[in-house]
Amino acid sequence: MKATLRVNGASHAVDVPPRTTLLTALRDDLGLTGTRFGCGVGQCGACYVLVDGRAVASCLMTVDAAAGAEVTTIEGLARGDVLTPLQEAFIATDAMQCGYCTSGMIISATALLAADPRPSEDAIRDALAAHLCRCGVYVRAVDAVKRAAGAAR
């Protein structure tokens, strides 16, 4: 099946079997491995990307459904070497350990801050609740989002 994906501002032609997920196409066809595989059934949040600005599980979306939409992955957030305030805040607070869940968290937090630049603590927790972290950096990640929201003000 041939399709054209818009990813991080560029168009990519892909030729994949029917029902191929956006996650697989990103990782295995476009080499954008910053979007992580975690469960394949939308329960862990590791594979989140922005689709037309909305944070979604790329393992639950087919290439078909994503064609025509503007997809942004973790690789597409920074402008060259200039990181977003969220990325900077995650570094500054060391809101990571193994970092496997970090891509997804930053994606959802990006969508949150775009919709609500001054989120409450509960709003942050709700927005990030889809993202499981086993290393246990939840409290730091909440702090990172607060810090980024402060910096963006």
Added chain:
Amino acid sequence: MSGWGERAPERVEQRIRVEPDGTIVALSGKIEFGQGIRTAFAQLVADEMGVAIERVRVVLGDTDQVPWDMGTFGSRSVAQEAPVLRRAAAFARELLARGAKIEGVVPNDVRLLPDSERRYVGKPMPRLEARDIVTGRATYVADVRPPNMAHGAVVRPPTRGAKARSVDDTAARAMPGVVAVVRQGDFVGVVAERAEQARAAADAIEVEWTTAPIGQGGALELSMRDDKDVDAALAKGRTRLEAAYTLPPISNAPIGPSAAVADVRADRATIYAGTQRPFGLREQVAEVLGLDEKSVRVLPQMPSGTYGRNSSADAPVEAAILSKHAGRPVNVQWTRAEEFAYAPNRPAAYLEIAAALDEHGRIAAWRYDEHTNVHTGGGIDPSFAAMTSGRNAIPHYRIGKARVTLHVEPTPLRTASFRSLAAAENIFAIESFMDELAHASGQEPLAFRLAHVDDPRLRRVYERAAEMSRWGRAPGARRGLGLAGTIYHGTYIAEVAEVEVEPSGRVRVIGVWAAVDPGQTLNPDGVRNQIEGGIQQSASWTLFEELRHRDGRVANTGWDTYPIATFRDAPRTIEVDVIGDATKPPSGVGEPGAVAISGAIGNAVFAATGVRVRQL
């Protein structure tokens, strides 16, 4: 203790190398999986060699480059490697200053940089991988993409050790993208161009399996301490108490399921893996492939945090077999269900304690029976069992006459290394029981503990955690504070949990305050992060987790049936004070945070409700 402490004389060239562009390469057999050792080692080497940290590159676990190492577990990386790397770096600096080549045995009297002149060590420092992680550039095992790579999938037997009686792969061979169907003994797998094609073909293979009952580990009874006249002392105590505590089996549950990439050629192999034992894996792969060990290179990649799970190699061996037969590099990515169903786990534990207090309310006698299963992949080894399945079974208190017995029993469940091994089970029982003893004898729980503490470093962390949490305050309706602590591989830690018990019975952790003394501290914020993470993960074990199994088959194989704590469950605050005694050698922090929190939560629930938690 073999292999942990003893080493051949250290040669500087095995540890430090200078590249033509001036980069200082530091070499260690340990691996990084989120604990921050790459950063800590870089701080250490940059200081000792007097260079900017940006000039230091730390190579971890590459079996072609680093000296042999037993493995990354037991929170030993900093304790074991920091002194060695520091001395090697100091010697390298001397050699460079003399214009000499970097080679030779590191002399015993090598001059170290005085602590006061260190620029990086002791300062908080973001991890070196941070920028790559937040931009998605960090490559984990499954992200390795050698040219011409194919994907593999494995046909799983219904139970461990089942024999493949017959294999019908007719349908699979005709499926799109299939490169090879592989059978080697009882291993059956598929290689295909795309991952989903390999998975579909594996599902289409019909295997008839012969299963047999499984029981892992056998039985062992080990006396860990056996003083004279314990029973008599127990019988004549003023206050006598007995209790038993139960913990279910739980999963390491890494967010990224196991993965590996193998590139096997006729005469050599390269294995990209998230292993905690690069050299052990090299040996295993060499044997499976029939190659000489020196022809196998294990190149550890960042895995998702795995907390002990990657002491056992599964995906790397599977990828090696598949690559050998397919003649191409093969990437094996386990599914989420495979990870839950086939990965090794922390076994169940049943802990019986009896104690007697004398007329002054002090512990006069103590009897402890720990019933559990093997905690390491290698099966029962009497010389290791006390350190693994029996870890922290001997209390960190003065307990009078004591008998401590470890009973290791067989289980059909696959069990192996887990963060802190048996320490979290034992400390849950011991610290819950200390609380029970305090209440049974009308003593305040903190004061009761301190009355049985001789070690000033232990006293200091208990007192500091109490101070941080404002111990003794009344936290409000349905809320309570609970205390627990431990000494884990030389690291002292005490933790106070504040919980709220909702009318439904649901327990929420509101806050945790921890004081930790890991000796000299390389990266204080790295230490805090590790301790916070240990607390968060262990709170999840305590409140949410139980692996259900029957005849060795795991029943809950997804996040829906094996829920872990989420952002909504995380405490509002986790405060960690690092009060390392700088005169003491550094000790580990990867596991200690996880050890005491179950006890702190259980004791807090009792404080809130009067109900004692004896089963997790």
